[in-house]
Amino acid sequence: MSKIQRLPIHVANQIAAGEVIERPASVVKELVENALDAGATRITVEVGQGGRDLRVTDDGEGMNEEDARLAFERFATSKLRDAEELWNLATMGFRGEALASIAAIARVECVTRPRGGDRGSKITIHGGAEPIVKPAGCPEGTSIQVADLFFNTPARVKFLRAAATEQGHINDVLAGLALCHPAVDFRLLVNDREVLSTVGAGTLREVAAMLLGDDLALDMTEVEGGSPIGRVHGLVCRPDRVRGDRSQQWFFVNHRWVKHPLLARAVEESFSGHIPPGRYPTFLLFLELDPGMVDINVHPAKKEVRLGQTQRVFSLIKDAVMRAFTRDGLSVYDGAVDDVAYAPSAFPSRPAVFAPAAAMAAYAPPSLFREAAPAYEASQGLPRELNGLRVIAQLHRTYILCEHPDGLFLLDQHNSHERWLYEQLGPVDVVSQELLMPIALTLNVTERAAAEEFQARLAELGFVVEPFGPDTWAVRAIPALLPLREAEATVRELLSRGEAVGVVSRQPDDDPLRRTIACHASVRAGDVLTHEQMEQIIERLKETRHPLTCPHGRPTGIMVSMAELNRRCLRS
Ligand code: ADP
Ligand code: MG
Numbered sequence: 001m002s003k004i005q006r007l008p009i010h011v012a013n014q015i016a017a018g019e020v021i022e023r024p025a026s027v028v029k030e031l032v033e034n035a036l037d038a039g040a041t042r043i044t045v046e047v048g049q050g051g052r053d054l055r056v057t058d059d060g061e062g063m064n065e066e067d068a069r070l071a072f073e074r075f076a077t078s079k080l081r082d083a084e085e086l087w088n089l090a091t092m093g094f095r096g097e098a099l100a101s102i103a104a105i106a107r108v109e110c111v112t113r114p115r116g117g118d119r120g121s122k123i124t125i126h127g128g129a130e131p132i133v134k135p136a137g138c139p140e141g142t143s144i145q146v147a148d149l150f151f152n153t154p155a156r157v158k159f160l161r162a163a164a165t166e167q168g169h170i171n172d173v174l175a176g177l178a179l180c181h182p183a184v185d186f187r188l189l190v191n192d193r194e195v196l197s198t199v200g201a202g203t204l205r206e207v208a209a210m211l212l213g214d215d216l217a218l219d220m221t222e223v224e225g226g227s228p229i230g231r232v233h234g235l236v237c238r239p240d241r242v243r244g245d246r247s248q249q250w251f252f253v254n255h256r257w258v259k260h261p262l263l264a265r266a267v268e269e270s271f272s273g274h275i276p277p278g279r280y281p282t283f284l285l286f287l288e289l290d291p292g293m294v295d296i297n298v299h300p301a302k303k304e305v306r307l308g309q310t311q312r313v314f315s316l317i318k319d320a321v322m323r324a325f326t327r328d329g330l331s332v333y334d335g336a337v338d339d340v341a342y343a344p345s346a347f348p349s350r351p352a353v354f355a356p357a358a359a360m361a362a363y364a365p366p367s368l369f370r371e372a373a374p375a376y377e378a379s380q381g382l383p384r385e386l387n388g389l390r391v392i393a394q395l396h397r398t399y400i401l402c403e404h405p406d407g408l409f410l411l412d413q414h415n416s417h418e419r420w421l422y423e424q425l426g427p428v429d430v431v432s433q434e435l436l437m438p439i440a441l442t443l444n445v446t447e448r449a450a451a452e453e454f455q456a457r458l459a460e461l462g463f464v465v466e467p468f469g470p471d472t473w474a475v476r477a478i479p480a481l482l483p484l485r486e487a488e489a490t491v492r493e494l495l496s497r498g499e500a501v502g503v504v505s506r507q508p509d510d511d512p513l514r515r516t517i518a519c520h521a522s523v524r525a526g527d528v529l530t531h532e533q534m535e536q537i538i539e540r541l542k543e544t545r546h547p548l549t550c551p552h553g554r555p556t557g558i559m560v561s562m563a564e565l566n567r568r569c570l571r572s
Contacts, residue, residue: 010128013074013104014153020101023160024051024149025169027106030098031056031144032177037079037092038062038142042185046192050163051170052150057143062114065121069133072108072125074100092256099144104128105156106149112142127152171196175211176257179250179284182207208235208284212248216241216282221328223285225320229312230289232320236267237282238330239274240548240555248282254294255286258305263287266314270321274331274546276553283321289313329383331546385409385559386542391534398525400534407565411557413523413537415550420540421481422518422551427511430462431480438474439487443495448473450495461513463491482521490520515551 007015021027028045035043038060046055063071070076077096102108103125113120122136150156160166167190178186178198188196198207209217220235234252251263263285271281293313295306307313325331389402389409400411443451451458451465451473458465462479478487493516523529529537541547541556549555566572 009074010104013100013128016074016097017101017105017153018156020095020097021105021149023169024054024166025173027051027102027146027149028054028056028170029173029177030102031146032174033092034098035060035142036177036181036184040141040184042187044187044189045170045174046189047167047170048191050160050166053145053147054149055143055145057141059139059141062117062141063112063121064114064117065119065133065135068110068112068121068123069131071110072099072103072123072131076100100128102146102149103131105153106151107147109145109147110142111136111138113138113140115140173257176250176252179204179207179211180252180255180257180286204235204284212282220282220284221324221330223283223320223324225316225323227312227316227319229293229309229316230287232285232287232317234285235283236270236285236321236324238548239271239281239325239546239553242271242275242279242281242553244279246280249280250284252284252286253305253307254288254291254296256296256305260305260307262307262310262314263317266317267321270318270325274549274553279553285317287313287317330548383548385557386538386547389538391531391538394529394534397528400529400537402538404559407559407561407563409557409559411538411541412525412550412555413527413529413534414525415554416541416556417522417537418518418550418552419544419547419556420537421521422514423544423546424481425461425479425514425517427514428460430460432459432462432464432477433480434464434477435475435484435487438468438476440468441473441475441488441491442471443473444471447492447495454495457513458491458494461494461517463494465491479517479521482517486520490517493520518551 020030024047028047028051032043032045035056035058038058040058040060042059044057046057048054067078073096075096079096099108104127107126108124110123111120112123117140120136120138122134122138124132124134150160171188174186174188174196178184178196182198182202182204184198186196186198187194196210198210205217205220208220211217216237217235219241220237222234223236224233225231246264249264249267251258251260253260253263267281267283267285275281289307293308295308322331384406385404388405390404392401392403394413395401395410398413400413400416402409402411448471451467455465462477462482463475464477465473465475468474475487475491478484478490482490494513497512497516523533523537547556
């Protein structure tokens with residue numbers, strides 16, 4: 001007997017299932033994607049036991065008896081006929097593995113009736129055994145019930161987390177799919193309770209509001225950009241609305257939800273200089289690239305993609321986000337990102353470039369943006385907060401209170417002043433002022449070494465420092481913007497930042513040295529300000545490129561709307 005044996009089909013299916021079906025959320029993903037591929041407009045997902053039992057019901061095209069039987073065979077798919085097509089797919093599925101895999105590790109019951117068909121069928125498969133097929137009375141569409149997931153693969157069960165965690169993954173998967181398909185009506189029921197429902201025929205902003213809350217979603221900035229390699233569109237949060245984790249970063253490449261660190265970095269870089277370290281933007285971005293540039297077949301569950309021309313994709317995203325901020329007056333961008341020929345109108349509309357038009361038509365993105373107008377009209381390109389301010393008073397020597405057409409605006413006097421100073425301290429060649437009396441500083445060994453090493457960089461920043469004695473250095477000039485009383489502390493802080501002093505920042509919006517100087521040069525909390533000084537701080541803030549945040553990323557001010565005040569005073 002030969003030592004090599006072919007694996008029995010049910011064993012092969014179980015092995016495949018290990019790759020495709022990692023956890024209950026993977027089952028939900030596969031079944032819902034199938035429903036979408038079948039053209040469903042309503043999809044209901046019911047979940048119990050943290051996903052060990054679930055059912056997905058759709059009103060899609062359904063299957064006749066023969067197809068329903070075939071659907072559960074491995075590598076049986078209606079979506080791909082030859083390898084050539086793999087590069088031009090408009091469907092979510094194509095590997096023909098999902099149903100066979102699920103049926104190998106659970107008890108599955110599928111009832112389905114083709115659209116316009118006069119009879120339905122019911123297919124029952126337990127743990128990959130022979131299917132039992134019977135006629136059944138049922139509505140058009142398909143309903144697949146998966147019970148006792150992993151009942152015959154105990155090792156898998158050990159890797160499952162608490163039901164709540166698994167449920168969280170399921171919610172995320174469904175949220176991702178709902179965001180991609182605002183025109184589809186999704187319902188998620190957990191233990192018979194509805195936890196998510198989208199209206200269908202909704203806009204992206206509406207679906208976003210359901211997932212992220214009205215507060216955040218209604219204020220998000222609309223992104224729209226194109227270059228010869230593709231198109232990006234969607235929503236990003238404002239720079240002053242960032243959060244402490246990356247959990248709300250949604251990227252879709254050719255209508256597939258994917259995780260891709262490089263793409264996320266492109267967005268984060270557009271925020272750099274406005275947000276503090278450890279804070280992350282929220283965004284929902286859709287990238288449409290020529291299918292030939294995207295390899296979706298690198299992960300069995302298609303969660304990862306491999307992209308070609310990553311540098312150009314990176315620039316496309318960063319450029320579009322920065323332009324959106326500039327358009328909405330949230331920051332100023334001079335269009336310096338490499339390699340982007342920004343000509344959205346010159347970019348051919350999707351169907352022309354991305355072939356299978358019929359299948360793609362269901363996704364037509366422009367309909368996502370019917371509500372294109374921002375919530376307010378920013379005049380002169382300023383964020384709405386900075387328009388029409390009238391200084392009322394200083395509050396606790398910390399905040400500048402202002403009347404605003406929409407309510408009350410409080411500026412943080414330090415953060416606002418610091419933002420302007422930071423930008424005045426241009427990346428190089430800072431205006432310097434010679435001191436009548438040089439300041440002598442006694443330095444320790446480390447500070448002396450730093451002073452020697454970084455003398456030239458300090459000069460670029462407006463500080464002329466020279467050796468003066470064995471352990472003394474003299475400060476002969478300082479940046480003109482820096483008050484004399486801050487000179488010593490600033491130089492010491494710059495020297496103590498040792499390594500950092502040498503860093504010539506390549507990102508003009510994010511330079512730790514200029515931040516240090518700006519911080520020392522600006523008014524502090526506790527400083528009493530005159531009316532004129534307060535007005536000057538506001539006028540100067542309006543001149544800046546990134547008026548919403550200080551160079552450390554803290555907000556320059558906070559808006560309290562009349563609506564909010566009226567609500568709290570119960571004045572409706
Ligand atoms: P794939 O989606 O990769 O083709 P699956 O195993 O997920 O593989 O599904 C196999 C086939 O079963 C699909 O190609 C499709 O023809 C059919 N099918 C699966 N689910 C549905 C559904 N909900 N409605 C209609 N047809 C379906
Ligand atoms: Mg599938």
